[in-house]
Amino acid sequence: MTDYKTLGVRPVINAFATVTKYGGSLMPPEVIAAMNEAAGAFVDLQQLQRAVGEVIAELTGNEAAYVTSGAAAGIVLAAAASVLHKNPDALKRFPDLGAFNNEAIIFRSQRNPYDYSIKQTGLTYIEIEGASAALRAAITARTACALWFPRGERDEEDITLAEVIAIANERDIPVIVDAAAQLPPVENLWRFTEMGASLALFSGGKDLRGPQSSGLMLGRRDFIESIRPISNPNHGLGRPFKVGKEEMMGALAAVERYLKLDHAARERYCEETTRMFCAALNPLPGVRAERAFPNEAGQPLPRCRVMVDPGVLGKSAADLVTDFLRHEPAIAVAPDSDTSFFLNPMTLNPGEELIVRDACLKLLSAP
Numbered sequence: 403m404t405d406y407k408t409l410g411v412r413p414v415i416n417a418f419a420t421v422t423k424y425g426g427s428l429m430p431p432e433v434i435a436a437m438n439e440a441a442g443a444f445v446d447l448q449q450l451q452r453a454v455g456e457v458i459a460e461l462t463g464n465e466a467a468y469v470t471s472g473a474a475a476g477i478v479l480a481a482a483a484s485v486l487h488k489n490p491d492a493l494k495r496f497p498d499l500g501a502f503n504n505e506a507i508i509f510r511s512q513r514n515p516y517d518y519s520i521k522q523t524g525l526t527y528i529e530i531e532g533a534s535a536a537l538r539a540a541i542t543a544r545t546a547c548a549l550w551f552p553r554g555e556r557d558e559e560d561i562t563l564a565e566v567i568a569i570a571n572e573r574d575i576p577v578i579v580d581a582a583a584q585l586p587p588v589e590n591l592w593r594f595t596e597m598g599a600s601l602a603l604f605s606g607g608k609d610l611r612g613p614q615s616s617g618l619m620l621g622r623r624d625f626i627e628s629i630r631p632i633s634n635p636n637h638g639l640g641r642p643f644k645v646g647k648e649e650m651m652g653a654l655a656a657v658e659r660y661l662k663l664d665h666a667a668r669e670r671y672c673e674e675t676t677r678m679f680c681a682a683l684n685p686l687p688g689v690r691a692e693r694a695f696p697n698e699a700g701q702p703l704p705r706c707r708v709m710v711d712p713g714v715l716g717k718s719a720a721d722l723v724t725d726f727l728r729h730e731p732a733i734a735v736a737p738d739s740d741t742s743f744f745l746n747p748m749t750l751n752p753g754e755e756l757i758v759r760d761a762c763l764k765l766l767s768a769p
């Protein structure tokens with residue numbers, strides 16, 4: 403069988419994060435087993451999507467759940483649902499939404515490459531500052547939804563999600579949360595929707611460690627019902643975001659596993675690994691390492707920030723990022739600035755932290 407090696411594609415140790423660029427995450431055996439089993443028989447896909455959704459909804463304390471082909475696809479479908487819940491006529495009209503409520507409110511400080519998914523639906527952005535008055539002024543008869551992207555501790559600078567939901571509720575405007583990378587903590591599976599968000603979208607292939615091409619849409623039943631007619635295997639806007647029986651069963655197994663996971667033990671591993679990296683690297687000339695918390699997605703897990711003096715080491719942090727990838731075995735670290743990068747323990751397999759440490763000792767030694 404042709405494998406990665408035969409193809410000349412080198413496996414990478416992931417000390418970066420659950421980034422899609424390197425495959426997101428690794429599926430644990432129970433997820434692979436569920437996918438394997440699902441691959442062995444034909445089923446009615448719509449029946450399966452409903453049944454899996456019922457169980458995921460129950461497990462996560464949500465009214466309804468739907469397996470998507472990823473959080474980005476989930477944002478497209480959630481945006482569509484926000485139009486459909488007031489205009490069932492829009493069903494076959496995407497992305498030509500001129501005749502409908504076609505505006506999505508989005509906060510300037512939360513802009514990110516994934517909000518393009520909203521536009522794909524045919525909605526236009528109304529970009530505003532993060533203040534209550536700006537939100538109240540932006541809501542009109544044309545508003546379809548407000549999009550919220552949690553940014554961890556930086557949310558403090560802005561209007562809060564609770565305030566957004568309160569204001570949006572007064573005007574019957576759904577709030578959609580892009581929670582793609584908001585696991586851990588596991589409680590986020592119900593927190594955003596309990597707060598009153600209409601839908602929250604999660605990646606199945608990040609910390610959940612489900613199939614890489616899966617995601618969860620959690621929240622209001624009427625919204626989720628509204629997108630079924632345009633989603634796989636039906637035709638329309640959602641048809642390209644195909645979710646197979648294997649992904650559905652894999653996503654379910656991943657949720658079941660995640661809810662039972664010893665999250666405290668996992669946090670301890672990340673803390674201990676971060677401490678170990680700092681202790682190993684700090685004695686090196688021209689290198690300083692420290693614990694950074696929370697991580698870039700606002701997840702409550704530590705990483706190690708490594709700051710380097712190019713004057714001493716003779717190379718920049720960017721050079722080092724490349725050196726790590728060329729190292730045998732290849733290691734992906736998270737780029738940060740000209741003089742720093744991160745080592746993230748959250749995607750390491752136990753034991754790999756020692757390989758990463760040894761690579762650091764080799765590559766960060768002054769010439």
Ligand SMILES: *Cc1c(COP(=O)(O)O)cnc(C)c1O
Binds near residue numbers: 605606607
């Ligand atoms: C990863 C990510 C996405 C995309 O998720 P996929 O499951 O890969 O489609 C969307 N939004 C944010 C903020 C993300 O971090």
